[in-house]
Amino acid sequence: MTSFDWLSTRSSGPMDAGAVILHSPSHAFQAPGGGEVQLARTARHLEAVGVRVRPFNPWTDRLEEGRLLHLFGMSREGLELARVAGARAVPVVLSPICWFEPSALWGLAPSRVKGARDLGAWALRRAVPRLPGWRRELLGIADAVLPNSESEGEQLVRLFKLDRRKIRVVPNGVEPDVAEADPALFRQRVGAGGFVLYAGRIEPRKNVLGLVRGAKRGNLPLVVIGDPVPGCESYASRCKAEGGAGVTWVPRMDADDPALASAFRAARVFALPSWFETPGLAALEAALAGCAVVITPFGSTREYFGDRAFYARPGKVGEIAGALQTAWEAGRGGTELAELVRRRYLWATVARRTAEVYDEIAPTG
Known part of the structure; x- marks a missing residue:
């Protein structure tokens, strides 16, 4: 249930x-x-x-x-x-x-x-x-x-x-069991290679288009899990058109779906360069699952993630691309951030x- x-x-x-x-x-x-x-x-x-x-x-x-x-x-x-x-x-x-x-x-x-x-x-x-x-x-x-x-x-x-x-x-x-999810479940769906993950609503506030452009500029594979908010269907279509073959689109998953936890465990980087977050539940889950995290500096994100995440302003595609590249090179396994989330959140x-x-x-x- x-x-x-x-x-x-x-x-x-x-x-x-x-x-x-x-x-x-x-x-x-x-x-x-x-x-x-x-x-x-x-x-x-x-x-x-x-x-x-x-x-x-x-x-x-x-x-x-x-x-x-x-x-x-x-x-x-x-x-x-x-x-x-x-x-x-x-x-x-x-x-x-x-x-x-x-x-x-x-x-x-x-x-x-x-x-x-x-x-x-x-x-x-x-x-x-x-x-x-x-x-x-x-x-x-x-x-x-x-x-x-x-x-x-x-x-x-x-x-x-x-x-x-x-x-x-x-x-x-967050729920602690996301850290123990099996990444193979989601990899069966998108393949065995590394990828940048976004999970959330598709709407302008989440800056999915900016993320798509940043990932494309850095030639990084992107997986987007989510559906457009009612009224944002044209925005979602624009995101898909600009992303082209470099983006894999997956319909929204329930927060309790084991496949979503598996996606957090399978991703190399989780990205949330929104216009603001307080602080972004999906980013907390991804951090606990061991992803490198790219996130907006606007909102309460620094209070949660400190210097353990990579920050990118939503209106700066070059900044998003640079943060994604740095996080990609850092890769998974941020045990310090994961332990912080487990201890406090x-x-x-x-x-x-x-x-x-x-x-x-x-x-x-």
Whole structure:
């Protein structure tokens, strides 16, 4: 049973009174990514340490019957639910899973006018963080805010004047068994040679086109696992057209699929030169599996990977190509990075820290 199937079973039937209610925007699982995996894996490991959880069912569930409401991701939908929770004296925990990157506002804008407008709004927010807004209201309602990194928390303080006393840093995690996966399973699909791997959603924010161009410039074989986000089909077609025969395209795999873990073990380099990451679940998994990692410097990546990864800015194809080449030469076997991930970033650790926050703001018994 996959993590998403497991969530489905937990959201059916009558609500277990006193359970922690988990919420993600209703559209999120139409194109699941790292945030949805974070919810699903956190939920399973919370239950393993004795915390009852309930993915929110809007048709049947009543917030006042739960122990607390845990929102994954910042959304207007989550704000509306948080308002109801506040009115009914139900504690609210928020995992924001967000990053506000000015270079991305410009780089991803459909026009210069839109880019300038977005940058202006960001600059105003930074200059006057007490400006009202729905995100600031949501952060104000939350009893505890669980950013994935210290840097994410500090950004929320700078941009929205978040009360630091609410911050409880809870990192992202990985499953330990990815390190023991059999690489032969995926090699049967793509061949025995080395390759650069990308696994994730195909969309502009992930900069798959920049990766395709960087790998092509360095004449490195690239394997892309993933599907386009709805609305990004033309972008995916452009990526495929530019990649040509040098790129192997594999449909999206569930996070629990043994073939995905096998791909991490088979790849020589894992690449994620996105416009920002917090820090990129697939990169953590690849690091634990022993890949050399090329990743964006934007977001919280340096806080996680330090000097053990190779960094490339998303708007610089030459920089991406150079980082890929350096990582390719370094090759697999980064035991120092793998051990760091194993020591700090397992889902079991994430669940324990999360449960401690629950006990703090909504004690049982």
